[in-house]
Amino acid sequence: MNLSKIKQIRMFGIVVGIGMVMGLIWWAVVEYSDISPVREPALEVSQYKEIAKVPVVKMRMHIVKEAETLADIAAQYEIDVDTLRAANENLTDLIHPGDKLLILPKKGVLYTVTEGDTLWRIAKLFDVEVKNILDENEKTESFLKIGEKLFIPGGKPRNVEAASLPASRQISTQFALPSVGEISSPFGLRWGHMHEGIDIANDFGTPVRAALAGKVSYAGWLGGYGYAIKLEHREGYSTLYGHLQRIGVEKGGFVNRGQVIGEMGSTGNSTGPHVHFEVRHNGVLINPTKVLP
Numbered sequence: 001m002n003l004s005k006i007k008q009i010r011m012f013g014i015v016v017g018i019g020m021v022m023g024l025i026w027w028a029v030v031e032y033s034d035i036s037p038v039r040e041p042a043l044e045v046s047q048y049k050e051i052a053k054v055p056v057v058k059m060r061m062h063i064v065k066e067a068e069t070l071a072d073i074a075a076q077y078e079i080d081v082d083t084l085r086a087a088n089e090n091l092t093d094l095i096h097p098g099d100k101l102l103i104l105p106k107k108g109v110l111y112t113v114t115e116g117d118t119l120w121r122i123a124k125l126f127d128v129e130v131k132n133i134l135d136e137n138e139k140t141e142s143f144l145k146i147g148e149k150l151f152i153p154g155g156k157p158r159n160v161e162a163a164s165l166p167a168s169r170q171i172s173t174q175f176a177l178p179s180v181g182e183i184s185s186p187f188g189l190r191w192g193h194m195h196e197g198i199d200i201a202n203d204f205g206t207p208v209r210a211a212l213a214g215k216v217s218y219a220g221w222l223g224g225y226g227y228a229i230k231l232e233h234r235e236g237y238s239t240l241y242g243h244l245q246r247i248g249v250e251k252g253g254f255v256n257r258g259q260v261i262g263e264m265g266s267t268g269n270s271t272g273p274h275v276h277f278e279v280r281h282n283g284v285l286i287n288p289t290k291v292l293p
């Protein structure tokens with residue numbers, strides 16, 4: 001072994017040593033800092049979904065068949081009637097073949113974000129964890145949009161309407177039936193559209209009555225409602241009666257509870273004689289069956 005060979009080996013050793021030190025420094029940089037270009041960039045939300053396979057809140061649509069009950073439908077999807085109600089606002093027991101119902105993937109509540117809501121407040125309301133709400137809805141941040149729908153896993157439905165109504169209604173706001181007949185169409189989501197009232201069907205000319213005492217705020221033709229009457233009542237209630245064949249009151253007049261105000265007809269967008277009856281409380285639509293006797 002000559003001198004130059006020894007120098008070569010020493011040189012090689014130095015190069016390897018430097019390389020190892022550099023490697024160590026590189027490793028430390030990679031491991032302990034965020035500036036390394038080797039690291040993957042932060043994932044976009046859409047990529048995150050794909051990679052993490054987080055279960056999406058998949059809603060199905062059920063079309064009601066002849067003779068089905070809410071309990072039958074709930075059982076089919078292994079949910080309960082409460083969950084069915086929670087996903088279909090203002091669902092009553094009056095379902096008809098062809099009605100469309102939203103089906104949640106598991107027990108829980110579909111909650112619509114309203115002004116002033118925070119995730120923490122919602123979590124507290126339903127007694128669930130904020131984290132569960134974030135996970136189930138694939139949210140990575142707590143920012144909420146008004147009108148946004150959140151699936152609340154395991155959340156028990158709250159009777160929002162009942163909560164917004166006074167615990168015991170005053171005599172002055174006890175509703176009378178606007179007409180006699182068959183409820184031919186309930187309040188709520190039907191055929192993908194919101195049916196804003198109930199339809200009571202009977203013969204042409206069946207008396208239509210004021211559900212509460214009040215003032216006539218509208219009486220006349222009202223687009224698809226045909227000949228319609230709007231009444232303003234106490235405690236923030238208002239009612240609407242549509243598709244009339246005859247109007248028996250005038251705007252500005254006062255009516256008593258149960259007083260005949262018109263006759264059932266089929267004017268406007270209507271396929272047969274019925275009264276379309278809507279109720280609002282402080283301007284917000286409510287399900288008339290919740291206030292009717």
Ligand SMILES: [Zn+2]
Nearest residue numbers: 197198199276
């Ligand atoms: Zn209607």
